[in-house]
Amino acid sequence: MKRILIVGDIHANYPALKAIQSHVQAYRFDRIINTGDTIVYNTFPNETIQWFRKRKKSVSISGNTDRRILKILKGKKLKKPGKEEKRVMYFWTIENLLPENVNYLQLLPRQADLTIDNVRIGVFHGTLDDKNETLFPDSPENRFRKLAERSPYQIQIMGHSHTPYCKTTNGVCFINPGSAGRMFDGDPRASFAILKISLGKINVEHFRIPYPVEEVIKGLKKNHLPGIYKEMFRTGKKLN
Numbered sequence: 001m002k003r004i005l006i007v008g009d010i011h012a013n014y015p016a017l018k019a020i021q022s023h024v025q026a027y028r029f030d031r032i033i034n035t036g037d038t039i040v041y042n043t044f045p046n047e048t049i050q051w052f053r054k055r056k057k058s059v060s061i062s063g064n065t066d067r068r069i070l071k072i073l074k075g076k077k078l079k080k081p082g083k084e085e086k087r088v089m090y091f092w093t094i095e096n097l098l099p100e101n102v103n104y105l106q107l108l109p110r111q112a113d114l115t116i117d118n119v120r121i122g123v124f125h126g127t128l129d130d131k132n133e134t135l136f137p138d139s140p141e142n143r144f145r146k147l148a149e150r151s152p153y154q155i156q157i158m159g160h161s162h163t164p165y166c167k168t169t170n171g172v173c174f175i176n177p178g179s180a181g182r183m184f185d186g187d188p189r190a191s192f193a194i195l196k197i198s199l200g201k202i203n204v205e206h207f208r209i210p211y212p213v214e215e216v217i218k219g220l221k222k223n224h225l226p227g228i229y230k231e232m233f234r235t236g237k238k239l240n
């Protein structure tokens, strides 16, 4: 049996990532899959990236926030997001990101393709078609069917919507682990999933676990970042 830890949309929330690590430490994982948006919106971008750099079994892809950081570093203007309190988080990240972690970001692919125990898995931040598509469990069934029809993958793992789900359409298993570090659904706990593959059989379990939110608040305060984020992390709601 192969066991795979799936995390994503961590958004530099290292205390949440550490809590996930402690929660699953009794298990051995064959792989760790990260669906992207590893940084921005919290004050631990270096710690978060270094956690993955240390783990050779991890497979990470880039998300829109990661790519935006690289764009700004290239001297391109930041068009989106428009809200000042969001833009501040990007500029703070750029000022504090270590060069070796910028390198890591530059090397991240936009998607990944891996085969585990004869099961082919595609990993995307958005979807197979569009790196910025946001797919929810209640998105039109037709959309899932379309993505399944042309799929060379038995499993498609996605992020971006910050919504945990698992559903099977036309024989393809779609998994979103939810957001480990920036929750939108009113539940402030960290979200992740564990995928098990055994003789072609697929099993997915979703988890929500508490983490020390006050560590995040401390980091935000220390760095004089907008107060709205304290409220967001305490309530698990998207307020901007």
Ligand SMILES: [Fe+2]
Binding pocket: 009, 011, 037, 063, 160, 162
């Ligand atoms: Fe995200």
